[in-house]
Amino acid sequence: MIDGIYTLANDVVYDQLVALLNSIEANAGRKIPVCIIPYNEKLDKVKAEVATRDNVTLFEDYASINYWDNFATQVWKNYPRAQKTWRQWGFSELYELPMHRKFCVLDGPFEKFIYFDADTLLMGPLDYVYEKLDHYDWVTNDFQYKSNLDYIFDGSENLMQQVFPVDNLQSHIFCAGWFAAKKNILSPEILASLQEKLQSGEADVMAFIAPDQSLFNYIVLRSGISYYNFAYHHPDQVTGNHWSSKFDVVDNVLYDQGRRLTYLHYMSIGSSAFTKLCASEDINIPYREVFLHYRYLKSPETRPQSFKRPSLILKLQQNTTDFFKQKIANIKLNYRNFRDNLT
Structure with a gap:
């Protein structure tokens, strides 16, 4: 059985991708294969980077990519409330559609896997996560459950109770930027049933600020697969993962009150900030020296020596x-x- 890591990337997030790959190599504790799902076809830098790494591949199953592009398109194009709101916000009718390519993890080469958004740095070993997948189909480690439920689900109370007959729905939601799961846990029959339910009106439970996140949460909860969140059940085991928290830095690894983080997620910081920083522009991002350490871990001679305002x-x-x-x-x-x- 092959364990692996997936991420979603293109050339726009190249600097973040390199930092992520280097952090995996430095901190995973063992060699873990990584597969990059293409966000789009802007991949020249990504392909060149893949060619230099013997444990990194590019996901090229376009039957899977096309399936999930179509799946998400059908969900959101048949959701009038989302379409109306996105038009009023000035967004496209299929807002952030490529983000749904994360679902390709369900079809890829790894039997057990962990997905990382590209704006993430690995801080510690992952064996405890893979081991939990021996008992659960879907595993997370984040504090999304402490945020407003409306960011994930915002349907009427009656519809929410019909769709999700679970106790304490708030405790079940998760961030789609980092999760672990197993291959083929959702059969074609289950997916077809879910799509039918969504198109028959259940899509109205989903919020649409982060559409892929809403759809991930819907599919995991509605399918009834087993689910576990370390942060909810054991918050003291590995704490913290968002850049806005204050962590201690020891040898370019982050700690929260002496406990080593599993990962640091730079969510909500635009990729342009990292691109400018790596182009020697004086951009202030949290844990800047930590990011630069991993970005240039394998090419320290190219690291900027000074920064211009x-x-x-x-x-x-x-x-x-x-x-x-x-x-x-x-x-x-x-x-x-x-x-x-x-x-």
Whole structure:
């Protein structure tokens, strides 16, 4: 039985991808094969990087890619509330469709696997996660359950109770940026049944700020496969994973009150910040030296030795970008009221 790691990437996140691959090599405790699912066809740098690593491959099963592209398209194109909201926000009618290619992990070469978003650094061994998959179909280790349920599911109370007859739904939600599972846990018959349910009206339980995350949570919960979250059941085992927390750094590994993290996730920090940093621009990101350590672990001679401050024009551009990011953040923070105004 082959254990492995998946991630989703293209050339836009190249610097983050290299840092992730190096952190896996440095901290996994053993050699684990990695498979990169293509976000799109902008892959020149990614392919060149894969060619230098004997344990890294590119996912090339386009039957699987096309299946999941179509699956997600059918779900969201037949969900009027999502379509209406995305149009009002100025987004495309299939907002973040390529993110759903994460579902290809269910069809890939690994019998047991862990998925990492590319904006992640591995901090410690993963054997305890793979071992938990001997007892559960789906495993996570995050604190999404402490956030607002409306970011994942926001249907009416009656519909939510019909679709998810579980106690304490809040405790079952998870972040789709890091999870572990097993191959073929969802048969074609189960997937066809889920798609039918979604198209018959159950899609209305899903929020659409992060559509792939909502769909992942729906499929895991609605299918009834067994599920376990380390952070919920044993929060003291391995704590912390989000960059906004304050961790101690020892030899480029992060610790929370003496406990080694499993991973650090840079969610919500744009890829352009990492690209600019690696181009010698003085960009401040959390745990910057840790990121740079892993980004240039195998090529220290190319690491920037000094950093220049952005020009006035670049600062204005960044301020504009930050302005719009804040607008999106405000939409999320006021999402319940925004949703109610649509009905």
